[in-house]
Amino acid sequence: MSRAVGEKKWKFDFWDAFIHIIILVASLICLLPFVHVVVKSLSSDAFVIANKVFLWPKGFTIEAYKQIFSDKSIIQSLYITILITVIFTILGMLVTICAAYPLSRPQLKGRSVITFFFMLTLYFTGGIIPDYLLVNKLGLLDTIWSLVLPGAFSAFNLLILRSSIQSTVPTSLEESARMDGAGHFRILWSIVLPLTKPILATLSLFYAVGRWNAYQDALFYIKFETALRPLQLKLYYLVVQASESFELEMQFVQLSNPEVLKAATVVFATLPIIIVYPFIQKYFVKGVMIGSVKE
Numbered sequence: 001m002s003r004a005v006g007e008k009k010w011k012f013d014f015w016d017a018f019i020h021i022i023i024l025v026a027s028l029i030c031l032l033p034f035v036h037v038v039v040k041s042l043s044s045d046a047f048v049i050a051n052k053v054f055l056w057p058k059g060f061t062i063e064a065y066k067q068i069f070s071d072k073s074i075i076q077s078l079y080i081t082i083l084i085t086v087i088f089t090i091l092g093m094l095v096t097i098c099a100a101y102p103l104s105r106p107q108l109k110g111r112s113v114i115t116f117f118f119m120l121t122l123y124f125t126g127g128i129i130p131d132y133l134l135v136n137k138l139g140l141l142d143t144i145w146s147l148v149l150p151g152a153f154s155a156f157n158l159l160i161l162r163s164s165i166q167s168t169v170p171t172s173l174e175e176s177a178r179m180d181g182a183g184h185f186r187i188l189w190s191i192v193l194p195l196t197k198p199i200l201a202t203l204s205l206f207y208a209v210g211r212w213n214a215y216q217d218a219l220f221y222i223k224f225e226t227a228l229r230p231l232q233l234k235l236y237y238l239v240v241q242a243s244e245s246f247e248l249e250m251q252f253v254q255l256s257n258p259e260v261l262k263a264a265t266v267v268f269a270t271l272p273i274i275i276v277y278p279f280i281q282k283y284f285v286k287g288v289m290i291g292s293v294k295e
Helices: 014-041 045-049 063-070 072-104 111-120 128-137 155-168 171-179 184-195 197-213 216-221 231-243 258-289
Strands: none
Touching (some): 014 258, 063 258, 072 111, 072 184, 184 197, 231 258
8 A cells, every 4th residue: 555645754863863862951950950859858867868869769758748847937938938929929010010011102201211211220239238228217127028029020020021012912902992982901901911911921920939939038137027937038047057067947856867858848848839830831931932933
């Protein structure tokens, strides 16, 4: 029987195989360190101390995770981190949207000058000391708002959203809606936001991950209210004290090797973001591709 018309014979392509190998190696470089941390958190102290744990747990145990969930301060830190991340992301996106939409419309006079001042902040900042003095002057030290308000706006995200709106929402569409009696808020809610959903999801992920992983501001601003310490700050203290062989800050029963507890805490702090990411992955991929192809 003759082959069907149009059937292509498979042919080995060296460069295609080479690219696949490069992608595979790069993926393993990103994945294997995290796998190693997970394996270490599930291994017994003796094997970890002997440096015999690599990519498979030895002396399987979940004792470190039991200690994490039995410590109320860790659960409190997780709750604080989730609360701060949600508030920070919502507030950041609200401010970014309200600034990006008018800057993307040609009706706003002087928008180029305003955009320049926003862009200028990407190159020059006041520094840590002025930030601390400002937060102290406003009476925000040892409050949850010291972790939300100072970084709740990103000029970088603003410029991305502004460019996305300009390339996605044509001026003619806005003019048609205005002729039908729609105002700016109606246009923003019914036209702009639905059309820019991918980039909004991408920027929300940027805000959420940035806030979730941050600990330096909490290290400066949260001194006495230990109940407001986010999870990443707890992890920071654990890493420092484990490396210096001090008593664990989290009031745990001392392990023979703090590295096991440190690994378990890293996994515990990373899992929420890993769980959330697949649900917005399709929007993230679309968002990062916006503007990459010109018709």
